[in-house]
Amino acid sequence: MLKNLLDTKHCFKLVCGAGNEEVEDIKRLVYIYAIAGCRFFDLSANEQVISVAKEALNLARVEDAYLCVSVGIKNDPHVNKAIIDYDRCVNCGACEAVCPQSAIHYAKVKKTKCIGCGRCWKVCSRAAISYVSEEKDLKEVLPSIIEKGVDCIEFHAMGVDEEEINSKWQYINDNFDGVLSICTSRGKLSDEGLVDRIKQMINGRKPYTTIVQADGFPMSGGDDDYKSTLQAVATAEIVQNEKLPVYIMLSGGTNEKTAELAKMCGILYDGIAVGSYARKIVKRFIDRSDFWSNSRVIEDALEVAKPLVDSVII
Ligand code: SF4
Ligand code: SF4
Structure with missing residues (x-):
């Protein structure tokens, strides 16, 4: 037990x-x-x-x-998924470099890997990243x-x-x-x-x-x-x-x-x-x-x- x-x-x-x-x-x-x-x-x-x-x-x-x-x-962070606004994104790679899950490749987020930790949002100088809540x-x-x-x-x-x-x-x-x-x-x-x-x-x-x-x-x-x-x-x-x-x-x-x-x-x-x-x-x-x-x-x-x-x- x-x-x-x-x-x-x-x-x-x-x-x-x-x-x-x-x-x-x-x-x-x-x-x-x-x-x-x-x-x-x-x-x-x-x-x-x-x-x-x-x-x-x-x-x-x-x-x-x-x-x-x-x-x-x-909106619990654990069920958030990062999304990228391509009107703002300049493909600098900063988010990819900090993602602990390797969830970002060439400014594309793989949802199954994203854990909503917020690290990518913190480093994006273009404010291109936001989150959607995927609570079940x-x-x-x-x-x-x-x-x-x-x-x-x-x-x-x-x-x-x-x-x-x-x-x-x-x-x-x-x-x-x-x-x-x-x-x-x-x-x-x-x-x-x-x-x-x-x-x-x-x-x-x-x-x-x-x-x-x-x-x-x-x-x-x-x-x-x-x-x-x-x-x-x-x-x-x-x-x-x-x-x-x-x-x-x-x-x-x-x-x-x-x-x-x-x-x-x-x-x-x-x-x-x-x-x-x-x-x-x-x-x-x-x-x-x-x-x-x-x-x-x-x-x-x-x-x-x-x-x-x-x-x-x-
Ligand atoms: S850090 Fe921001 S601007 Fe740079 S690739 Fe990621 S989303 Fe795009
Ligand atoms: S929220 Fe965390 S896990 Fe999800 S893409 Fe951004 S850095 Fe990676």
Whole structure:
């Protein structure tokens, strides 16, 4: 059971990306991290993505892993996709150079790869990049996703539209009786507002059936230093101080230093979810055309992935 994994207080979750629907990349990511010891995987709410993740687990001969799918509200950054206005774009290549997903080629965005991280928007001097929100209609996607067999649904409750948050959360609660995860941050809420939202969302749920994913800065990871992970630790502290009957998972800017910093700060987390940094360190191996045929590629990928997983599970 997923609860047993969370009860170890050393749960490492690999975040493949709520908007990442590039199935071959996901298969490789799940395969590497499963062999490295990860047992909890966060995926886009997409049937094909779930199927390839399961295939990767079979290939890695891992049977005791758990899957989570992520869904969001409109304009949640995790479900945004970059679009380019060609009346403004001068094809300078700056966006392509910073995209962590290699989602841009010659000023064209490959939607299945884009995770809405915002890096391209920040560097575009021509203000040619904007975003479209691709939040999913829960009533359309959830029934088939649940039928496919997932252990957890993560709801990205970032934003201020209380009505949308409440109605979607209610729908998820009414239709799924497994572990639910609330991913939220202080980005648009005060500390008090964050705590109030969590309390409201867990009201009526059984103790320890909810994960609160304390997101520092969503999708900000990439560097392996204390500064990148500081906000995740700070957000977790706010949740921890409330002594709520929830599992606490750090995320957003997490890296190999997160567990160490959290322990130094007295944060008693149950798990750490790592996305941007985990994907970045194995990207050069994932991108290899001989990934499946050259065992050396996977051995080299494991050399960088395993210390990250071990930093949490040991
Ligand atoms: S950074 Fe802006 S101007 Fe340059 S290629 Fe990208 S979209 Fe076009
Ligand atoms: S930089 Fe981020 S938002 Fe822009 S295309 Fe790449 S993944 Fe999408």
